[in-house]
Amino acid sequence: MATAVDTRTRRLTDSQWALIGPLLPSNQGRRGHPFRDDRRVVDGIIYRFRAGVAWRDLPRGEFGPWQTIWKRHRRYAGDGTWDRVLQALLSQADTAGLVDWDVSVDATIARAHQHATNTRRPDQPTGAFSNHKNLSFAEAEPDGHGIGRSRGGLTTKIHQVVDGNGLPLAIVVTGGQRNDGAMLEAVLNDIRVPRPGGGRPRTTPDAVLADKAYGSRINRQMLRSRGIRCVIPEKSDQTAARKRKGQNGGRPSKFDEDAYKDRNVVERSFALIKQWRGIATRYDKLAITYRAAAVLHAALTWATLLGEVA
Structure with missing residues (x-):
């Protein structure tokens, strides 16, 4: 029988933990003193980002020492544990036919709090950061920690790919001033869904839905070369330039208006992720822990879906 859970401080359900718990390295054996209270610690990590409190302000009576929770999150972020958990859940979902491979791509801005910016960092470049390759911290942490200057001041931008149902497949963090369209290839390269029988993971969607910011000729050629259907409206200046050239302007890009109506799922996904106050506003100095x-x-989102269909 499921135990009662205080929803103010606990976010993991029994079904979510049944899927996520076995994927953590602490449950797979390690040298030295084994981790304890895994579920309690993960609950503390979730609570911290959901409530947007300082690590030191975590309720000790609910989650234990804040230092333990911070160190565990830092460790799992740095060694790629959270990425492996997400990939494992994506593999289960894809095997069950739950992933819609007509994906949508977009980005959202998060204001960087002063606690996230009081560190040495160059204004440029801000770098693109993802850690699905389990890089070391020195290799993974981008110059500038993924914080850049935009019209909103010091900001971070979250680039995300979601499936046709609005569930996250890949996440990349950059500085807030980075152009959305210039990041399309990097974000698509972050898709990695392992196959149960082994072999190369799936990395290519069937179609990409995106707004005009992604409609450059370079992006269209890239999608065409990878065999991905492009559902991106043509920019007005591109249309005007083509018409000025007359017969030499070539044919207009194919555009499926009906399919494009489903692009809003990525906007709804951002609305959900920003319900976590620690993501809507960036308090973390390191891009590796923020991402x-x-x-x-994203892992909790997929675990919820898998738990419902189990």
């Missing part, structure tokens, strides 16, 4: 929170949120 890991978004990956953890």
Whole structure:
């Protein structure tokens, strides 16, 4: 029988933990003193980002020492644990036919709090950061920690790919001033869904839905070369330039208006992820720990779906 859970401080359900718990390295054996209270610690990580409190302000009576929770999240972010958890859940979902491979791509801005910016960082470049390759911290943490200057001041941008149902497949973090369209290839390259029988993971969607910011000729050629159907409206200046050239302007890009109506699922996905106050506003100095929170949120989303269909 499921135990009663205080929803103010606990976010993991029994069905979610049954899927996520066995995937954590602490349950797979390690040298030295084994981790304890895994579920309690993960609950503390979730609570911290959901409530947007400082790590030191975590309720000790509910979650134990804040240092333990911070160190565990930092460890799991740095060694790629949260990425492996998400990939394992995506593999289960794809095997069950739950992944819609007509994906949508977009980005959202998060204001960086002063606690996230009081560190040495160059204004440029801000880098693109993802850690599905389990890089070391020195290799993974981008210059500038993924914080850049935009019209909103010091900001971070979360680039995300979601499936046709609005569930996250890949997440990349950059500085807030980075152009959305220039990041399309990098974000698509972050898709990695392992196959149960082994072999190369699936990395290519069937179609990409995106707004005009992604409609450059380079992006269209890239999608065409990878065999991905492009559902991106043509920019007005591109249309005007083509018409000025007359017969030499070539044919207009194919555009499926009906399919494009489903692009809004990525906007709804951002609305959900920003319900976690620690993601809507960035308090973390390190891009590696900030992005890991978004990956953890994605893992919980897929674990919820898998738990419902089990």
